[in-house]
Amino acid sequence: MEKRYSARALRRLAVALCLLWLPLPATVHAAGAEFSLKDYCPAGFQLNGEGCYLQSLYASYDSLQDSGVGGLKTGLPELRQGFSPRQIDLGRLLFFDPVLSGDHSMSCASCHDPNKGFSDGRALSVGSKGQLAKRSAPSLWNVGFLKRLFWDARASSLEEQMLGPLYDSHEMANTPEQLLTDLRASSAYRELFAQAFNGDSSIQLDQVYTAIAAFESSLISLNSRYDLYAHGYHEALNEAEIEGMNIFRSFVARCAECHTPPLFSHQQIAVIGTPEPNNRPLDPGVAAVTGDASQRGGFKVPSLRNIALTAPYMHSGRFATLREAAEFYTGGRGHAVPPGEKLSLHWHIWEPKLTGEELDRLVDFMGALTDESFMPQIPASVPSGLAPVVGVQ
Template identity: 70%
Template sequence: MRDKLAPVVLWFCAFSGILSSAVVQSETHEWALSEVCPAGFQEREGGCYLQSFYSGYKSLRESGVGGLKTGLPALREGFSAQQIDLGRLLFFDPLLSVDGDMACSSCHQPARGFSDGLGGSVGRHGEVMTRSAPTLWNVGFLRELFWDARADSLEEQMQGPLFSSIEMANTPENLLASLQQDANYPALFAQAFGEKPLSLEQVYTALTAFESSLVSLSSRYDLYANGFHEVLTQTEIEGMNVFRSFVARCAECHTPPAFTNQQIAVIGTPELEGMPRDPGVQAITGDASQRGGFRVPTLRNIELTAPYMHSGRFKTLRDAVAFYTGGRGHAVPEGEHLSLHWHIWEPDLADHELDLLVAFLKTLTDQSFMPVLPQKVPSGLKPVATEFLTY
């Protein structure tokens, strides 16, 4: 099967830009930013723009819920190759934290699908957070960020962990001074933004540019959706049919090709043993109907990002999909009143159907456009979490 599919995969990847030199470039110049757009992107009018089969599908609903020929949400794009590459270096550089020991990649590790493999991320002094770190794959398509959707942009979102006293714990003033006084960063910012004074806004733009370049659209599912039907096994196709069915109703919230409808859903997932109910979006809006509500996450690379749910309550994909067939509100504790999302009901899926769902979800694994992971960063500090495991 591998030999049979090789020409198809090569053709698909070449179309998408995976053979771009940006993926295989070596850092031959001492801190010269790349002038080549990352894999999957093409330079146009001075910016990098995504090239994708899905770009030709204009309607998000033209094929119905879960249809194969639906379009993508708008992507944050148009950043220059230099801005993206600068963001890549900043992302892995612990200079961005107050003590020089944490980076963005501490909680968003390439080897774990740009999450961290924990139910609750760990803070600078070992504090365990109450929520897991979501994947950054396809984050540039999202309208709202954080589990509770409290940020409207990547620029706003990143300031949370950068300046949180229990995460990277920096201050805007110290972060700016650290970069301005570094031996290499001022010249790199000049390459990316021109001869303007180095500013925090440039830092946020560069990180946004890099994170928006983390696109995952070349999975075996994507090959199937775009006409190469032999790439999925019969078991995986049957799992996709369960996923899209009006019995399971998975695709109503995890709508392809983004595999999220970007809405808030109250599903009644249980908290970890002994933990209080996380109010979710209610804590932001004050709306009691949004108690326990969280942003619907993408399922892209879901195989790599265990444990699952906002608190990491389920260790395996099988456990996670089984939750949905347990009956409406079955995990809501007595005395807790949640306005469960309308699609949470009792599909009563059989064990073999749950296994089919898991098989299908694994076809969404794709890290073809993994960026070059720096083995050194401009600050001279040790880059964080630059290991990449092949699955």
């Protein structure tokens, strides 16, 4: 028999959940001050031995295989976790430090701005010399759950992924040699790496990658109003949002079949036939990596967590609003495929013929996936002595 809770008990549950997710107070380092890494885990994580592990009600739910597509009480995929508090905090400082770029003008946070859902608010990202990247910057919220990285899924780990932007001449334009030289020139960084890696102050590339991966894996967003609803507090969503959720999960719209809760992505490749902006040629997507012609125009299905914060949308930033992006899916199978292209469109892309009101409700529901309660602290200063960089300068 299903267990039912009173309204008062559900309210108490919601309050308890909010308290669980509140970030712990953090010390702000003034410019010029000595740096010392935190010895406690980020909010929502618990120290177990020497590693930090996520505490989430989703851990008590069954896997997707057991509960079906779109189920509210569905378990999460495996998270990259077990990093030490000091490794996570070192990664946080590195993430905002422009010393990681070749000309010291960009940080990871240039394209993954916490104030813009850890994306950059641009259709196409901009590199250190003002060059346009080929695609938009995806959000980093919940990136530690992902098994494939980049729009074309060419990386299988966070460490492998970061080699792209760090050393690409169109992005941060650094080299491994210069990166190590600059970090090793900082006595503050040598001390911090020793704190994070068992007294080893030599600073090695794999340590740099581990620290950044540790920080990125701590960027968890699982306390939206949708999550409160899923955990049993049904007053967390209003009528319009519940209606949108039901459309989202329906066999007509079929959104949940690719954007599967609770991550809101099934992490697979889909060819959906979105048009390129400004008459640009079709981006071959995954096919350029695999050589598989059936994957031409295919891209990794992104998570919808915090999607309301990360406009514009699609790999090329083609749609300025969520409403436009949702409307694309009801325009008819293949309606935007360029002449002469014969794409192997994903079988979920069909003709749902949603009304304008139904599209509005979908947008309402996607707005209920917003949660920034685990927002990390942006450092006031960084160990290189350079000014921290956040957003496109």
